[in-house]
Amino acid sequence: MKGFVGVYDKAKNILGVLCADGKVSPLGASPPSNALTGDYDMHDNFGRDGSRIRPGAGEDKLRSDLNRSIGRGPSGKASDMVRHGPQANYQEWAKANGKKPIPGLMVPDVSSEEPLLVFDSNGNVYKIENEQELRDLYACKNGGKDIPESWNWDKERWEREKAAGNLDVEKMKPEDWDKFLASREEALGGLVA
Secondary structure (H helix, E strand, O other): OOOOOOOOOOOEEEEEEOOOOOOOEEEOOOOOOOOOEOOOOOOOEOOOOOEEEOOOOOHHHHHHHHHHHOOOOOOOOOOEOOOOOOEHHEEEHHOOOOOOOOHOOOOOOOOOOOOOOEOOOOOOEEOOOOHHHHHHHHHHHHOOOOOOHHHHHOOOHHHHHHHHOOOOOOOOOHHEEEEHHHHHHHHHHHOOO
């Protein structure tokens, strides 16, 4: 499939490739030029000096360089594999674009089921399977500075931000919110000074 977005039936059999117009191109023929690709999600980006690359020109250039290196053709929706900035910049991006951030996208998304692969400037690769390992990596690589602010919010801060209307929680049921807060308390157990 070479990175294209597949469409499946209920039995999980592949039907074809999803196109930008919402149609499905059946397998067997060459995918059309408007076939959608999957995307590579980045967690965070750092410069050679260890500082985080923030939203803006530096992040845009890195994303463009990565897409060019992947070599799937001219830049655009059908060929770019890296389509948006890293998750660690999401809260900052949402604020700059007048959007209320979704709480689940403001915290690390890492588990043994969906680990992060980290590539550093020395050619080393690390497999990160939980939030503590990720925090340890930040501490090792850049002295623990630049950890996204929302990672360290306690339950009270999340509740204040929700009450102030600063978060997009409309799609969350009350029990989902409680589960989210419990997961953050568990993740922060002893991690925040």
